[in-house]
Amino acid sequence: MKKVFLIIGLTLGLSPLFAQEEDIDLNADNSWLKAGLTAGIPVGDVDDASSFALGLDLRGQYLFNPNLGIGLASGYTNYFGKDDNDDFGIVPLAGFIRYYFTPDGLFFGTDLGYGFLTGVDDNEGGLYVNPQIGYHNRDWNIYAYYQNTFAENDIDVQSVGIGATYNIRFK
Template identity: 45%
Template sequence: MKRFYIPATLSVVIALIMSINVNAQSGKTEITRKNSWIKTGLNIGLPIAQLADQSNFTLGGEVKGQLMSTPNWGLGLASGYTHYFPKEGHENFGSIPAAVFARYYPARQGFFIGADLGYSFQTGSQLNGNGGMYARPQVGYHNRLWNIFGFYNGIFRKEADGSHIQYVGIGTTFNILFD
């Protein structure tokens, strides 16, 4: 089962990149000030599964570049940093994701659903820098300037590198518009 994560995630990433490339070549999506922007935000989370034994909570920041490829679909790149605040007897550590993301917006304002997929690099001595495949499905509310969402964050590592890193949380991002 664990061997499935890497090929599956890479397949999704390649498919997203190819779809962006196909749209760009066909002239359907031109990057303009009106259909692209930067999202910056903060999130907080509660560790679940084995991570709950090592960490009390998480606090992170994120930056995303988004292109609205159609009126309802946003695609982009995502990164940031999440710090895991340790329980007594454990060390500090963090994660730095490098991901692509897709979001579906049924309307100009209201509900949205999306996911980030990629790889997360780990920081901190107890993890020896070993990261893993990164998945972050989310659901939330959006308007022109703000996004508020709930999410599950999973970093799936090889068994030799230790347990998976999982938490649930809430976050908000502010859209920096160029128009």
């Protein structure tokens, strides 16, 4: 039931960001897909169970103006088990917001949503947060991140790492 309230809350909370009085013209200058890889080191609760995190990052982004982008984020992060622990993973379903200081250069942003755990018994996931800071240009984003899923049973699945995504533009 918590998940239903979280998804409803996120939908209602993010809906004003997507509300427009005029038609949105999606084009190569304001909208694109981002696809890339992440690599991280587990910290906190999962440090004892995992030695490395490797992930796929998928995003759809819309720019309101040259400095502010919003969108949807998903993907998969695999946490490689250590000391006889099995691998497990996180599939996020999140909204994101990014602020770009200039057309090429520094950006910061965050993802907020729900992280679904895979390969874990008695724990389906929880609140997903993924702040980022990095460099971007027209084609690439390179960033550092801190990823945390506040999972059920007081378990936080956390990692810090780096990522890179390539911008696939709409034509």
